[in-house]
Every structure is written in structure tokens, then in C-alpha cells.
Amino acid sequence: MPPWICRACCQSLIPRSLIGRSTATRRALSTNSRFFHVSEEVQQAVAERRPIVALESTIYTHGLPYPDNLALASRLESLVRINGGVPATIGILEGVARVGMGTEELIRLVSSSGARKVSRRDLGFACGMTGIDGKGLNGGTTVSGTMILAHKAGIRIFATGGLGGVHRGAEQTMDVSADLTELGRTPVAVISSGCKSFLDIPKTLEYLETQGVAVATFADGRENDVDFPAFWSRDSGVRSPAVVRDEVEAARVIYAHVSLGLQSGLHFANPIPEQYSIPLTQMETTIAQALREAETAGATGAASTPYVLAKIKDLTGSKSVEANKALVEANVIRGTRVAVALQKLEIAGSEVANRPDRPESQVAGPGANYKSTGVSLKVSAPLSELPTKPEHVTPSTTTSKGAASSTVNSASTVFVAGSLNVDLSCDFTPQSSSSSHSPELHTSNPATIMQSLGGVAHNIARAAHLMGANVRLCSAVGDDLSGKAALEALTASGMSSAGIKVMPADSGSRTSQYVAINDTNKGLVLAMADVSILEDTKSDSAISTSLEHFWLPQLRQARPSHLVLDANWPPDHLSRWLRAGASTASHITFEPVSNPKSTSLFHAPKTHPLAVFPTPSLHLATPNASELAAMHRAAREADLFDRQDWWAVIDALGIPDSGARVQLSLATNSALVDQGVPQQSLQLLPFIPAICCKLGAQGLLLTQLLPAGDERLSSAAYAPFILSRCGNGTEGTLGVGGVYMRLFPAVEEVGGREVVSVNGVGDTLAGALVAGLALGGKGARVEEFVDVAQRAAVLTLKSAESVSPGLGTLRMLV
Structure with a gap:
């Protein structure tokens, strides 16, 4: 399986309202x-x-x-x-x-x-x-x-290039930057490369002291006394009031500062990277000339700084420009690492502050002092008695039974049905003296434990939502603390909870949970999953009843343009979703989830078998290569390739009896043909007329069955990707036009150090793809949105989140 196509889980924290x-x-x-x-x-x-x-x-x-x-x-x-x-x-x-x-x-x-x-x-x-x-x-x-x-x-954290300061000669001009007074009254930590050296650095530090501003400089590997930097130069000749060794130490200072309720700001000076530093003596000569010319030109007050900067640029050529870029990039990186370290301190602090032995955490009622997730969740009533927030739950509210009303927003264009999980990520964090990279079995291990909202359907819905689609997630949670947490997190993200069914407490249903134990490199060591809430197929089960009386009525009323189903539904339930989606004329996408679950599509009840083109049961699937192989094997074992309606479509595709290895190799590559990826896609086309096979670093293979009369069959631009055309004269009866096959290369080569998390990358791609199709309206084509979907996947690959919050920056592309 390609390394970045994995089971989805979301790294977002549960909302603060649920965390002590x-x-x-x-x-x-x-x-x-x-x-x-x-x-x-x-x-x-x-x-x-x-x-x-x-x-x-x-x-x-x-x-x-x-x-x-x-x-x-x-x-x-x-x-x-x-x-x-x-x-x-x-x-x-x-x-x-x-x-x-x-x-x-x-x-x-x-x-x-x-x-x-x-x-x-x-x-x-x-x-x-x-x-x-x-x-x-x-x-x-x-x-x-x-x-x-x-x-x-x-x-709390702000990273920039340089700080304003007290100008030389301020005793006559009173020219003091507003940055300094702002630091005295606004509790934000500013990371910069200090003051530009044409300012009066000693007076600037003195003014900051008067304002009560904490000032320190990053040691950056240096020992003993450290200078406050002078922007383009690492040293200024003026000792820094304080020194911090690294980002963690800076975060501790910020955390203590805020904990004490201090309302002044903090300034952490980050010296310019050594290779870009300009010697102070050289800069002093340049600055002296720039200041003289500014005085001659009458550039004073607000006009002084821009004039001097422009003159320094003229005098130093590209050297100061390169230095400017290098230092601001270094400050942004340093500032982000401080913010990450501060987040860890705040989470740890909230856990300590709410231990069960503290009086304020002694909460009467069900769920008090719940500790198994590593954070204290406090709730004083059963979930079914707790109202949701009306301003977030659009368009319904929660009833006394814990189920959202059936009022549906007719503007919903995408329904996503499947799993919603509460995930725990346990990252092994050994003591500094330990050389071990993996947790030890049969004993307790130190770890950083993050609780988050995940699940394949949730992540697809989240991605589509961030891309601008109007989305409703259809899933279930139990009447338990994890269910409460999941609902709060969903509504806090701006998504509707109207499609979330709260299962009755007496049903025995538990909110799906997934626990991952990771080593120091965040590689998976062991995972445990409890995702049984959707799997009870008995006709009188709570999930079967909810399907018939809760989710499908919403689907039929809303008639969404697109329906996405993940494979966490068992075959019987999946079949009922497919039939309901056909009745609303929705475009249906199937996300296989995993090798074992991908096969559920081909285990449909005999009373409702999968339909083939031109009226297939679904329209698009987004497997990876391993899932595609599992789906193909399941279809063959279920004798679906022996059906006469399947043979009729295959014959109409126009594939030569002698095979098409050469054509397939030209359309893709010999390695994929040897693996059988294009052949498996072709054989599944009668059931799934568009298959986007995710190939990781190799890109994405799109195989589509084009209907007769489709303009792409005669387009010069599409000609290189038309694998075959119908040649047996059945265009008028079956409506088969031909096969479109295109291997889209990866949009970006992501190096190992750039990869932050592989979780949810495939789900992000599927969600972005469906969002593009939904927003593109009638006539939108899958191939038009592969590029933006891959770009969305790359953002998630570089993010600690299972769905990158930055997907909104791609909205203009769909």
C-alpha cells in the first residue's frame, strides 16, 4: 500500500469547552x-x-x-x-x-x-x-x-522581521515606535531579529524595560553573554537583558507570564542565521551614510524608516535583501516551534489543573473524573439530556431523545455517510536518558496523548466542507462521554450535526474509538479499534431502525447532488444507502476504507445486486492500489464477472480480444500493468464507471467509461487518453462510448522531512474531489478536479492534521 494512503484519523484536539x-x-x-x-x-x-x-x-x-x-x-x-x-x-x-x-x-x-x-x-x-x-x-x-x-x-505568538524602536536623536525628535508601547500593554509574544541597527538599541531596551516588557535573546548555540541582535547582524555590542536556550524555554516563559495574568507583551530576539549575518562594523558605515542622506533629504518621522531602508538596500545591493528574507523565514520557523511548545505546556497544564484529587474537578453525576483518554472530560448529565448549541447545529436541534430532528436544509449538496470516531494518538516520549524508540510491552510507558475527532466519513466531509461545499455528515455516536465530545467538536468546526444520530443508552451502542500507539518517530506500533456502532444488521437493531427512520428520510428530503459512502457500513446497510441514493438521482461515490472493508460493496443481498452501466449503483470509487486489488478479487469470487450484463458492457468497450497490454503500458506504465492496476480498473468499470486509483508518489490513475456521444471521444485534447471506442455497434442500446484512462503524475514531490503526517491524505483527496464535482454543477468532470484534489492531499501530508485546515486556500481552484 502506498505509504500515504492510510486509515483516516484527525489530529484536531477536542474543543476547549470539554477540557478541564x-x-x-x-x-x-x-x-x-x-x-x-x-x-x-x-x-x-x-x-x-x-x-x-x-x-x-x-x-x-x-x-x-x-x-x-x-x-x-x-x-x-x-x-x-x-x-x-x-x-x-x-x-x-x-x-x-x-x-x-x-x-x-x-x-x-x-x-x-x-x-x-x-x-x-x-x-x-x-x-x-x-x-x-x-x-x-x-x-x-x-x-x-x-x-x-x-x-x-x-x-499568543507573533513572528515578524524586525521590531521598531527608539530612533537616534529621539531626545530631540521624540521619535519612538508605537511597537514599544504596544508591547507594554498587549500580552502577545513577538519573535523578531531585534531592532534595525540604525535605531538606538540601548535606548530601545531601556524603553522596553520601563514599559515592563520581558526581553530575551535566543542563545542559538552560544554560551555565556549573548548580544541583543541588530537585525542584519547577530551582535550589536549591547548585552541582551536575558537569554533563552531554545523554543521550549521560551514557551515556559510565555506560559508562566500568562499564568500570572501579566498584561504586557514579551519580545524574543532571534539572531539572523550566521551565514547571512553582515558584520556590525560594515553595517554601521552603511547606516551612517544612509542617515546623513535622510537628514539632507528631510526624511523625518514616519518617512525616516522607509527612506533609510531604501538607501541601505541601494548601498548594500542584494546582500541586505537576502539577509532580510533569511531572517524573517528563520523567525517564522522559530515562532512556530515556540507556539507548538506552548501548546504542549497548556495541554499538560490543563490536565494537571483538573486531576481528580483537585476539589474543582469533583463533579457529581455520570461521567465525573473520566480519565481513560488522558484528558479530564467533565459532564454532569447523560448526553441525551444535554442540549446542543442551536447557533451551530444547522438546521436542526437535539430532541430529548438525543436524536436530531428530521428538518433538513434543502441547500445541502453533499451527504457523507459512514464513520465518526474519537481517536487517541499515544506518542511514546521516553525519558531523556533512554535510548529506546518504541514503548515497552507489559508495562506503563510515558507518552503524549492527543484526543481528536476522526473517522473516514468525517474526514471526507471535513475536506469537502473546507473546500466550500455544503456538507452533511451522516453517522452515529453513543449516549456516552465520547459521543458528547464528538458532537461538540463537530459543531465547533462549523459543520452541521443534524445528520448525527445519538443511539439510545439502552442499545448498548458505543461511540467509535480508535487508539494508536506510536513510537518516537510517530510510526504505528499497535492500534486498537472499536467501530462496531454501524455494524449491527439485525432488522430491529438501533442502527437498522435509524437508517430507515432517520438518515434515509433526510436523504430523500434533501435530494443532495452527491452522496459519499464509506465502507464501514456492512453490505446490507450499504445496499440500502445505494438504493436510496438512486431514488434521489444523487451522484454516488464509494470510499473503500481498507482492504477487508472494500469488499463489502460486492456482498450485496441477492435481492438487490449491483447494477451495471448505463444505470450503475454508484458512479465513482477512490481506492488505492491494494484496495482496488481486493475489490477486484471480491467481485470475481462473487461471480460478478460471469454475469451477462457485465459481459455486454465489457464487449462494448472495444478492447481487442488479444488484449491491450501495449495500449495500457502507453497509457500508464509497464510497472502498473505488471501489477494489474489498469486491468483491474477496466474490469470493474461496468459496476463503477469512474475509478480514481490513488498511487501515492506515482500520482493517480483515472479510468472512466464514457457514454456514447460524449464530446471527449472526438476531442483532439482528449485523444491521447482515449484507450478504446465502442466498436460492436451497441452504442444505441447500451450507450457505451469508450474508455478514458489517464495517469496523473503527483503534483509535488514531497520529501521525507516535509512529511508531517500520512493520516487522512487519501480521505482529503476524496473529499476535495467530491467538493469540486458538487461545486462544478451539472456536467462537471472528474478529471477537472484531480489536480486540486492532489494539491489538497499534499497540504494534509505536510500538516499534523488528518485534514489540513489550509484547504480553504484552494477554494478558488474549484
Whole structure:
């Protein structure tokens, strides 16, 4: 099996509302003003306490020309994601202060002319005034402006290039950057390369001390005394007030600072990478000349810094530009690692703060002091008695029986039916003195335990939702603590819970759970799964009753354009879903889940066998090569390849009696032909007329049965991918036109160090593909969305999440 096509699980944390926590870890989020907008991705990350890094925008609007500034913005956001964080680029777009900007929003901001430079004093003007075109103003936020908006959104860490400071000669000009006063009153940790060396660094540090700002410099491998950096130079000749050894130590300082309730900010200076550092003596000579020319030109006040920077660039050539890029990238990486370390401290702190021996965690009632997941979940009533949040549950509410009402939003375009799990990821974390990389059997092992929401259907639905589709997830949870956690997490992510059935407590149904034990490299050592909630096929079982009276009525009422089924349904239930989907004329996609479960499709009841083209039971499947082989084997063992209707379609495909090895090798490659992948796809086409076989680093093989009269059969652009055309004259009766087969190469070669997690990559691809088809409307073709689906999969491959929160940046491509 290709390494990145695996069982899905989501690494998102269960929402904070379910996790015992101290006041030190509370984060505020306010989006009640029409002048302030926080992106969905950032809102979710704040709610789930994931590491977030704020990024300013003046570096783009006032630092580089378009499109170089857009390339830098994309690069810095990618660095945050690669290192395990969520980027939140902050700026003013058309009069709205935005925290977390999508690709389209960034393009509009960085390509606009006349964008303002926005600090604290300018926020009201930038959001309240309009330009000559009647639209709101655009602006890049400075350090101070970014700090305010980041804090308002609940973000603790902000990484940037350089910090403003006290200008030389400030005793006469009073020219002191607003960055310094903002650090004195806004509790955000700023990581930068210190002050630009044309500023007065000793006076800047003195001013920060007066403001009560904690200042430290990363040792970066150095011992003894360490200088506060001077932006382009690692040393300034001025000793740093404090030194931190690494990101973990910086995170401890931030955690203690916030725990004490201090309302001032912190500044961590990160020296420029050594290979890009410019000697201080060389820079001092250049700066002296730039300052003289600025004075001669009358560049004072706000005009001083841009003038001096431009002059330094002229005097140093490309050297200072390269240094600028290197230091801001280093700061973003360092800031993300600090944010990740801080997240771990906050999680550990909330667990300690809510141990059962603490008085505040003694909760009467069912579920008190639940500890088996490694975090304390506190609930004082059965799930069936706890109301959901009406503002999140669209369009239904939860009844006293624990089941959502059957009111359905007719605008739902994609239904996804299958598994919803609560997952536990236990990462082995040995003591520093240990050389072991794997946990020891038959004893307790130290670990970092993360609880998350997962399941194949959930991850597909989440991916489609982030891509912009209107999605409803149809699944079941038990009337237990894990079920409560799952519902809270789902609604916190902005997805509807109207399709989630809460099974009665007396049914014996338990919320699906998956426990993974990983080694120090996060490789799977052992996994345990309890996913039986969907598997009871007795006619009077709770799941069978729910299928008939809860999910299928919603499907028939909503008549979604697309239905996705994962293979966690047993054959009888899967068959009932397929028949219901046919009655609503929905486009049906099948996700095989695993080798054993993929075969359920071919074990349908004899009373309702799989139908073949031109009215097949389903339209698209997304297996990997191993699952495809299992499906092919199951179909053969079930004698489906002996059916006359199957033979009729196969004959009409126009494949020569002598075989098509040469054609298949040209369409794909000899290795895949030797493996049997294209041959298996062809033989399954009568039952599944479009098969997207996920091949990992080799890309994706799309095999489709085209109907008679399809314009692709006569298109010059499609000609290289038409494997065969109907040649037996049955076009008019069977409607078979030919076969389209295309091997799409991987969109990006992802190196080992870039791979953060392989979980959910295949599910992300399936969800993005279906979202594209749904949003593309009638006539949308699978091949049009393979590229964006692969790009979505790559984002997840580089993310700690099973579905990358960054999928929203791809919406414009569908």
C-alpha cells in the first residue's frame, strides 16, 4: 500500500469547552464587529487550542513589489504549516480588519496600490473611512497593529522581521515606535531579529524595560553573554537583558507570564542565521551614510524608516535583501516551534489543573473524573439530556431523545455517510536518558496523548466542507462521554450535526474509538479499534431502525447532488444507502476504507445486486492500489464477472480480444500493468464507471467509461487518453462510448522531512474531489478536479492534521 494512503484519523484536539483548564490557558475570540473578521480556520484553531502564529502584512504591502510580496506571503505561511502551526496573516482589506487571510484576500491586499501602513492609531481610520471609489481602505498592519488584532483573536505568538524602536536623536525628535508601547500593554509574544541597527538599541531596551516588557535573546548555540541582535547582524555590542536556550524555554516563559495574568507583551530576539549575518562594523558605515542622506533629504518621522531602508538596500545591493528574507523565514520557523511548545505546556497544564484529587474537578453525576483518554472530560448529565448549541447545529436541534430532528436544509449538496470516531494518538516520549524508540510491552510507558475527532466519513466531509461545499455528515455516536465530545467538536468546526444520530443508552451502542500507539518517530506500533456502532444488521437493531427512520428520510428530503459512502457500513446497510441514493438521482461515490472493508460493496443481498452501466449503483470509487486489488478479487469470487450484463458492457468497450497490454503500458506504465492496476480498473468499470486509483508518489490513475456521444471521444485534447471506442455497434442500446484512462503524475514531490503526517491524505483527496464535482454543477468532470484534489492531499501530508485546515486556500481552484 502506498505509504500515504492510510486509515483516516484527525489530529484536531477536542474543543476547549470539554477540557478541564486553568485560567492560564483561556483564549478569547470576538468576531461581533463588522470591522473585524477572523477566518474559519483560525477560529477553529483557537477553539481547539492548536498552535497559531500571527504574521504581519506591512512586510508585503510596504516591503516588496507585487508579485514578490505574494510569493513571500505564501512561503511564510507554508513554513508555519510545515512546522506544525496554523498561519494567521493579518491585514486590513476593504475596511475590515482580517485575522487569517485566504489566498484570494492576500492577492487583493498585496496587489492593491495605496495600501496604508496601519498601527494602533490608524485602525479606526483604516476601518471607518472609504476611498474615492467608495470602498473600504486596504492596509498592511505594523507590529503594533498586528499585535492588537492577534490578541483580540486569541493568538499568543507573533513572528515578524524586525521590531521598531527608539530612533537616534529621539531626545530631540521624540521619535519612538508605537511597537514599544504596544508591547507594554498587549500580552502577545513577538519573535523578531531585534531592532534595525540604525535605531538606538540601548535606548530601545531601556524603553522596553520601563514599559515592563520581558526581553530575551535566543542563545542559538552560544554560551555565556549573548548580544541583543541588530537585525542584519547577530551582535550589536549591547548585552541582551536575558537569554533563552531554545523554543521550549521560551514557551515556559510565555506560559508562566500568562499564568500570572501579566498584561504586557514579551519580545524574543532571534539572531539572523550566521551565514547571512553582515558584520556590525560594515553595517554601521552603511547606516551612517544612509542617515546623513535622510537628514539632507528631510526624511523625518514616519518617512525616516522607509527612506533609510531604501538607501541601505541601494548601498548594500542584494546582500541586505537576502539577509532580510533569511531572517524573517528563520523567525517564522522559530515562532512556530515556540507556539507548538506552548501548546504542549497548556495541554499538560490543563490536565494537571483538573486531576481528580483537585476539589474543582469533583463533579457529581455520570461521567465525573473520566480519565481513560488522558484528558479530564467533565459532564454532569447523560448526553441525551444535554442540549446542543442551536447557533451551530444547522438546521436542526437535539430532541430529548438525543436524536436530531428530521428538518433538513434543502441547500445541502453533499451527504457523507459512514464513520465518526474519537481517536487517541499515544506518542511514546521516553525519558531523556533512554535510548529506546518504541514503548515497552507489559508495562506503563510515558507518552503524549492527543484526543481528536476522526473517522473516514468525517474526514471526507471535513475536506469537502473546507473546500466550500455544503456538507452533511451522516453517522452515529453513543449516549456516552465520547459521543458528547464528538458532537461538540463537530459543531465547533462549523459543520452541521443534524445528520448525527445519538443511539439510545439502552442499545448498548458505543461511540467509535480508535487508539494508536506510536513510537518516537510517530510510526504505528499497535492500534486498537472499536467501530462496531454501524455494524449491527439485525432488522430491529438501533442502527437498522435509524437508517430507515432517520438518515434515509433526510436523504430523500434533501435530494443532495452527491452522496459519499464509506465502507464501514456492512453490505446490507450499504445496499440500502445505494438504493436510496438512486431514488434521489444523487451522484454516488464509494470510499473503500481498507482492504477487508472494500469488499463489502460486492456482498450485496441477492435481492438487490449491483447494477451495471448505463444505470450503475454508484458512479465513482477512490481506492488505492491494494484496495482496488481486493475489490477486484471480491467481485470475481462473487461471480460478478460471469454475469451477462457485465459481459455486454465489457464487449462494448472495444478492447481487442488479444488484449491491450501495449495500449495500457502507453497509457500508464509497464510497472502498473505488471501489477494489474489498469486491468483491474477496466474490469470493474461496468459496476463503477469512474475509478480514481490513488498511487501515492506515482500520482493517480483515472479510468472512466464514457457514454456514447460524449464530446471527449472526438476531442483532439482528449485523444491521447482515449484507450478504446465502442466498436460492436451497441452504442444505441447500451450507450457505451469508450474508455478514458489517464495517469496523473503527483503534483509535488514531497520529501521525507516535509512529511508531517500520512493520516487522512487519501480521505482529503476524496473529499476535495467530491467538493469540486458538487461545486462544478451539472456536467462537471472528474478529471477537472484531480489536480486540486492532489494539491489538497499534499497540504494534509505536510500538516499534523488528518485534514489540513489550509484547504480553504484552494477554494478558488474549484
